[in-house]
Amino acid sequence: MALLSVEHLTVSYGAIRAVRDLSLSVEAGEIVAVLGANGAGKSSTLNAIMGLLPASEGSVRLDGREIHGTPPERVVRLGMTLTPEGRHVFPRLTVEENLVLGAIPLRDRSRAQALRRRIFERFPVLAERRGQQAGTLSGGEQQQLAIARSLMSGPRLLLLDEPSLGLAPRYVDLIFDLILDLREEGTTILLVEQNVERTLSIADRGYVLVTGQLQLSGPAAELQASSGIERAYLGIGVA
């Protein structure tokens, strides 16, 4: 049984259909990519899966259990979380306070302590700046904090929305290495990215959206070889 299975998902904003009849699945241990040009409906898909968008139709199952319509504060307790596009750290809370909030879904205090230690080892810059307001961090540091905050809930499935967007090259490397490490440690990843080549080089499988509809899907290697990807990004070019 798939860890996450989405069927016939449709997302609307008033009269605008952002996603139409999308089906996708993620197996435990995979890195699955969702690709597409700006406005293709990638963020809408992730937000709807998390329960952040009330106006969506279709089925979303986690471990076979229907969670469509479940509010996000309950979904995170089931072991799935989202690092939203644009980072959205709480700018006027300290780094440490941001991390404390990330651990709210965990009931087990000693697990939260262990995760916190692990996160400070993994992200030394966050340990260094733990007392600093998150809004004063650089973009790359804020992205690390946003991911670290998601990891504090100990997710089995992590949804990442454009984690490398707008980052300096060294941070982009750091983020892609981190994603591989996380998978190594057993976290399943559903990754939305604009950096197509890089993403397909670490992903197992991918789905390509064009204006809210599934255009292509398959193993990453096949997508890399296909010309459909280029057509999907027509007008924007392939990174």
Next chain:
Amino acid sequence: MDLFVQQLVNAISLGGVYALLALGLAMVFSIMGLVNFAHGEIMTLGGYAMWFVTVQFGAPLPVVVAASVLTGLVAALLMERIAFRPVRGASVVTMLLTSFAVSVMLQVTFQNVISPRPKGVQLPPEMSRVIPVLGVEIGVIQLTAIVMVLVSLGLIMLFLRRTTLGISMRAAAQDFSVARLMGIHADAVVATAFAISGLLAGVAAFLWVAQRGSVDPGMGLTPIIKAFIASVMGGLGSLPGAVVGGFVLGFVEIMLQAWLPQAALPFKDAASLAIVIAILLWRPQGLLGRAADRV
């Protein structure tokens, strides 16, 4: 010099009450974008609770304080549940009109069920004594006000900085939907914001009624307008701003009262509003407000 210290004490105790009310308004506004004009009626309810326990049971002072504070808490929680939860996420205007409606309905209810006339609240005579502190004669009521205000503000600050729920409240004020992604329950933070605003209004009610000795249906109006002015002056939605705004307004009013010539006293409120407007012209975002965002 003594006179100045005495006026300062008056300013701190009056400003402190404004600060408690303004902080309650700002707390609710920062979480759900509602300016709660019925906040004054929470205070009035606290005053009626004080009247009830003193007249009916001759309750001792601590019970009177507890009655006021608990009534504020319960009234605020009920108000959220009954009147404001159904309009949560609605437009600012819808929520504002709802709060006006709640305010008017409660005032009419007080007039019809209790009395349109003031009800006297008799507190122990020690409350109106004057005692020497560091060589200056200071009223027990003023002293009580200063202590209660500082303790309340201190506890709220500890709550917001040290507890996970308090940190969640600050997070929800900054970005409500991302706060939900952290597993923070929307209902819990909104209810907590109302609970705190109700507790603070209960404390303010006690201090206000202790000062004037009676409670009437329209009692909440003046202080709530002052608190609203204070929170705008401090930067609407900024919690420290609301507190600072409250103290500044109290200071301005007391100093005008003390030093305006006799003939000008009727224009005291106009003069204090002129000062507030001057402050807002100088800093349109309020004393501690941020130009581009809310908290």
